[in-house]
Amino acid sequence: MALEDAKNQVDEAFTREDLKGASFENTFAGATSFLRRRYTKDLRKADIAVTGVPFDQAVTNRPGTRLGPRAVREASALQSPDAPYGWSFDALSELAIVDYGDLAFDYANVAAFPKALTDHIRGILDSDTASVAIGGDHYISFPILKAYAERYGPISLLQFDAHSDTWPDDDFDRVDHGTMFYKAVKLGLIDPKTSVQVGIRTTNADTLGVNIIDAATVHEIGAAETARRIKAILGDRPAYLTFDIDCLDPAFAPGTGTPVWGGLSSAQAARILREIAGINIKGGDIVEVSPPYDTSGATAIAGAHVATEIICLLGWNILNK
Numbered sequence: 559m560a561l562e563d564a565k566n567q568v569d570e571a572f573t574r575e576d577l578k579g580a581s582f583e584n585t586f587a588g589a590t591s592f593l594r595r596r597y598t599k600d601l602r603k604a605d606i607a608v609t610g611v612p613f614d615q616a617v618t619n620r621p622g623t624r625l626g627p628r629a630v631r632e633a634s635a636l637q638s639p640d641a642p643y644g645w646s647f648d649a650l651s652e653l654a655i656v657d658y659g660d661l662a663f664d665y666a667n668v669a670a671f672p673k674a675l676t677d678h679i680r681g682i683l684d685s686d687t688a689s690v691a692i693g694g695d696h697y698i699s700f701p702i703l704k705a706y707a708e709r710y711g712p713i714s715l716l717q718f719d720a721h722s723d724t725w726p727d728d729d730f731d732r733v734d735h736g737t738m739f740y741k742a743v744k745l746g747l748i749d750p751k752t753s754v755q756v757g758i759r760t761t762n763a764d765t766l767g768v769n770i771i772d773a774a775t776v777h778e779i780g781a782a783e784t785a786r787r788i789k790a791i792l793g794d795r796p797a798y799l800t801f802d803i804d805c806l807d808p809a810f811a812p813g814t815g816t817p818v819w820g821g822l823s824s825a826q827a828a829r830i831l832r833e834i835a836g837i838n839i840k841g842g843d844i845v846e847v848s849p850p851y852d853t854s855g856a857t858a859i860a861g862a863h864v865a866t867e868i869i870c871l872l873g874w875n876i877l878n879k
Contacts, residue, residue: 570594570638577603577654581638590631591657592692593866594638598656601685605653605876606869608690609682610660611675614848615668616697616735620815622848626861627660627692629849634862642870644832649866649873658682658689668733675701683709683841688872690865693845695815696723699800700738700747702843707747710796710840715739715753715768716788718805718827720818722755722762722770735846740766748798754791756784756830757805757822773820781826785833792837799842799871801827801864803857811860813852824860831867835874842868 563582567573570581571591581594591597592608601607610627617623641648649655663674679702682689691702696719706713717723717739727737730745742748743766750767759773769791776784804814807821822830847861 571597571657577656578651580640580650583638585635585638590628590635592631593634593650593655595655595657597659599658601656601658601682601687603654604656604685604687606655606690606872607658607682607687608655608692608865609658609678610692611694611698612660613663613671613693613698614695615665616695616733617815618734618736620848620851622850623693623695623815623846625849626694626845626847626858629852629855629858630692630844630847630861630865631657633855633858634866636859637862637866642866644828645870647873647877649870652877653869653873655869669731671733672701676704679705680708689841690868690872691843692861692865693843693847695735696800696802696845697733697735697738698845699843700742702841703742703747703798706798706841712746712749713840714792714795714797715742715748716792716797716799716837717753717755717802718757718800719755719802720757720773720804720821721760721802721816722758722765722768724762724764724766724768726764739768743768749795752792752795754788756788759818759820773822776822776826781829782833785830788830788834789837794838796838796840799839799868801842801844801868802846803844803861803864804846806860811857813848813850813857814846815848824863828863828867831864831871835871837871839868839871839875841872844868
């Protein structure tokens with residue numbers, strides 16, 4: 559059946575009618591929506607909306623993540639014919655997933671960007687649809703968290719990252735991808751006691767009360783125990799998952815702005831993400847994929863897999879209500 563479908567399917571991003579089901583369109587051809595889902599602004603039947611946020615004007619080192627959403631969508635075509643591996647259900651067939659397109663914003667009016675993104679995500683949540691954002695630099699999580707906190711109250715943050723991004727910054731209008739979680743804690747958007755940062759391997763003395771499972775600890779205790787600790791910290795509270803691709807070691811994800819050695823392997827990340835199934839996740843993002851430094855495409859491939867795993871985590875809860 560797949561071979562027969564492949565002969566006829568093309569530009570599924572625009573031509574597919576059903577929001578559910580795999581796509582057997584040639585992986586090397588056609589319009590590159592995320593996982594070949596339909597591009598639409600109609601969320602009435604959608605469970606999950608994937609949206610791109612091509613913004614990288616908050617970076618402190620190498621730019622280029624504005625090109626991340628396009629690259630991750632292209633890489634995701636490799637996964638679109640198959641059920642996500644390692645899960646007891648087929649997210650592509652059992653969930654109504656759409657590609658909501660990218661956030662529209664004025665690139666030259668940086669000050670207006672945060673509100674534009676919060677409004678964008680608020681619109682998705684108001685339709686009772688979960689969002690999975692593809693960045694863009696990591697600052698994008700801050701305006702997104704504002705929309706989630708409006709809906710769920712102070713949320714638990716599950717952050718995969720090489721950096722804590724909690725360096726002090728009391729100018730809450732500054733747009734910086736290294737201070738936004740400091741602001742999120744200070745503004746009460748996230749609850750630090752039930753939040754956890756995984757893969758950290760840069761120094762920041764003040765954790766603001768956020769729990770840390772650094773990269774060295776992950777290597778020592780393993781993926782399964784890391785996942786157990788994550789679940790214990792989060793409990794059943796509403797949670798938001800943010801995955802900075804630099805959580806992975808540069809050997810697995812070289813295409814990023816601020817790479818740090820000693821990070822997680824892609825195998826460790828995959829195991830952890832599957833082992834935490836059942837957390838009360840409400841949404842998530844994958845950020846900091848920078849295609850100009852991703853000569854083999856490995857980083858975009860990793861980013862596409864992370865986004866798919868976030869979809870599966872959301873789907874686990876949707877299908878087990």
